[in-house]
Amino acid sequence: GLKLAYLAYQRAKKANKAIAQDLGTDDAKLFYTTFAQGWCQKRSDGNAILRKNTDPHSPGKWRVHGPLYNSQTFADAFQCPTGSPMNPPKKCVIW
Numbered sequence: 001g002l003k004l005a006y007l008a009y010q011r012a013k014k015a016n017k018a019i020a021q022d023l024g025t026d027d028a029k030l031f032y033t034t035f036a037q038g039w040c041q042k043r044s045d046g047n048a049i050l051r052k053n054t055d056p057h058s059p060g061k062w063r064v065h066g067p068l069y070n071s072q073t074f075a076d077a078f079q080c081p082t083g084s085p086m087n088p089p090k091k092c093v094i095w
Helices: 001-014 016-039 047-055 059-068 072-079
Strands: none
Touching: 001 016, 001 059, 016 059, 016 072
16 A cells, blocks of 8 residues: 555656655655654553454554555665664565
């Protein structure tokens, strides 16, 4: 999902030169930051335990970290060294 969204974003940016000019050179950072902000959440310990026991979905933290640490374009954009927590040498590639 995230990989396809990034490719669609790149395609839209090429099709609309005004978008590319407005975003400047850090557009990849902007894309990934916006993605992560969508999952930002603050929960109490009690709520986290309740959700763990009743919600089939992963917490927001893992819905962000999972796709991002498996994304080479994320690692490139934020210059994460190979072997760092957000750029492991082995990545799980699904698509």
